[in-house]
Amino acid sequence: MEMFLYGFMQRAFQASLLISLAAPILGLFLILRRQSLMADTLSHVSLAGVALGFLLGVNPTLTTLLVVAIIAVLLEYLRLIYKTYSEVGIAMLMAGGMAVALVLMSLNEGGSTVSIQQYLFGSIVTITSLQVYMIAGLTSLILLLYIFFRKPMYVLTFDEEAAFTSGLPIKWMSILFNLLTGLTIALIMPILGALLVSAILILPAAISLRLSKSFTGVILYGIGISLIGMFSGLVVSYYYGTPPGATIALIFIGIFIFVTVFKQFASKKA
Amino acid sequence: MHYIEVDDLSFHFEDEPVLQNISFTVDPSEFVMLTGENGAAKSTLLRNILGLLKPTKGNVHLATRNEAGEKLIIGYIPQQVASFNAGFPSTVLELVRSGRYPRGKWFKRLDKEDEIHVEKALKSVGMWEMRHKKIGELSGGQKQRISIARVFATDPDLFVLDEPTTGMDRQSREEFYQLLKHNSEVHKKGILMVTHDHDEIKKYADKQIQLVRKEGSPWRCFSMDSCSEHSKHPC
Known part of the structure; x- marks a missing residue:
């Protein structure tokens, strides 16, 4: 247990705990709103924000937040235009975000390619105390919003038109939800990496969907699975030197396969 | 006071007119059935009324208060609601x-x-x-x-129901209509229901609104006849 003596490992565990509390909530809504790819899109777009920050020489977190906020709103607009094929907008922006990031990086030739690498693959073990505080703030915000707005969100997610007829401001709710997702991704992307951030948001909720029949149950299971996956991922990556983000994602996929096979087996037996 | 007031409504899908010159009202304590052949844009009309679609011409006025002066609450059952998201936890x-x-x-x-x-x-x-x-x-x-x-x-206060009885057996339908009738008569609810079961429901409905295609029109236009007489002479 000597790993807990290192400050960076302590911070990594703190950040994992905080992310585990919030990620399954966002993840479940993303899945049910058929926006699970949105997380991927926003993280690709975040890279463009990071690249822009390096190019302009300002704090990349700021530019990322700004860019992601704009795109999150734009996504809602595209979702309304392509109502039945809501993934079209997502695909377009995913490619667009990556393209802008690559072009901006090439403009910044000889600059900070190393840092871009870090954003691409993330590095939970280089996390700073400031980042832990920011994630603590984010997690508190998400938990508070969930406790306060869980009923309107349940109805919105179940049926948008019924939500509209019962008087909910569905457009604003969707935009704010996208913004919150964007904010989350912008903050946790440097830790988990742009390529894996969506796995951490989506997979725990996807697994727990198979385990519980109630809405609240899915979220609670999701938090549990998220904690197991992230903690064990950190431990494995510490002892074997594997990249933490990828290790965590693989453990989630392992849990998913285990649960699916187990459920199949159980339902055959029954 | 009307719960729903539709005034000379027309609706076009892209450039194609699907609904034209539609006017009617639904009042508190009134059970209104909306009928019409397949493709008569009945669901489209409901969606215009609810504000899910914007009428191309004309107006829909939905009351904001019920008879007691409280905020009006609408209960909407869309068509084929039974096919809802099966994975929803x-x-x-x-x-x-x-x-x-x-x-x-x-x-x-x-x-x-x-x-x-x-x-x-x-x-x-x-x-x-x-x-x-x-x-x-x-x-x-x-x-x-x-x-x-x-x-x-x-x-x-207001039920807006789009073919809620599809697939029900006769007895369930009867019970459902009786329940709605009780709601409109005793609890003063307004009801607008799209339905195919013309004959069975006649004895319950206060008013029938039928969407019919205009004769000799090259367009897919529908006009509306309404008759407020009780049950005996449905359009």
């Missing part, structure tokens, strides 16, 4: 309880009265025993019944 009870949220419970706990409404609604459709089941495990008919229960749990 919710128990029957959770879903039907969500029908109470528009009753001022978005940010408050459900109280005793809410629970009574939920129980009554589930019992009225015979689904109380199934309340702990996951909604994805139900059959199509059962999903339809819990959707109805959810709207009954809301206890809305």
Whole structure:
């Protein structure tokens, strides 16, 4: 247990705990709103924000937040235009975000390619105390919003038109939800990496969907699975030197396969 | 006072007119049936009324207050609601309880009265025993019944129902109409229901509105005849 003596490992565990509390909530809504790819899109777009920050020489977190906020709103607009094929907008922006990031990086030739690498693959073990505080703030915000707005969100997610007829401001709710997702991704992307951030948001909720029949149950299971996956991922990556983000994602996929096979087996037996 | 007032409404899909010159009203305590052949844009008309689509011409006025002066609450059952998202993680009870949220419970706990409404609604459709089941495990008919229960749990001032009885057997339909009739007569609810069961429902409905295609029109236009006489002479 000597790993807990290192400050960076302590911070990594703190950040994992905080992310585990919030990620399954966002993840479940993303899945049910058929926006699970949105997380991927926003993280690709975040890279463009990071690249822009390096190019302009300002704090990349700021530019990322700004860019992601704009795109999150734009996504809602595209979702309304392509109502039945809501993934079209997502695909377009995913490619667009990556393209802008690559072009901006090439403009910044000889600059900070190393840092871009870090954003691409993330590095939970280089996390700073400031980042832990920011994630603590984010997690508190998400938990508070969930406790306060869980009923309107349940109805919105179940049926948008019924939500509209019962008087909910569905457009604003969707935009704010996208913004919150964007904010989350912008903050946790440097830790988990742009390529894996969506796995951490989506997979725990996807697994727990198979385990519980109630809405609240899915979220609670999701938090549990998220904690197991992230903690064990950190431990494995510490002892074997594997990249933490990828290790965590693989453990989630392992849990998913285990649960699916187990459920199949159980339902055959029954 | 009208709960729904449609005034010379026209609606075009892209450039094609699908609804034209439609005017009618639905009042408190009034049970109105909306009929028309397949493709007569009945659902489109409902969606215009509810504000889910914008009329190309004309106006829809929805009351904002009920007869008692409180905020008007609408209960809408869309067509084929039974095909809803099968993977949605919710128990029957959770879903039907969500029908109470528009009753001022978005940010408050459900109280005793809410629970009574939920129980009554589930019992009225015979689904109380199934309340702990996951909604994805139900059959199509059962999903339809819990959707109805959810709207009954809301206890809305105005029911807007799009073919809610599709697939029900005759006896269930009769019971459902009686329940609606009771709601309109005793509890002064307004009801607008799209339906195909013309004959059975005539004895319950106060008014029939039929969408008909205009003779000799090259366009897919429909005009509207309405008759307010009780049951005997439906258009």
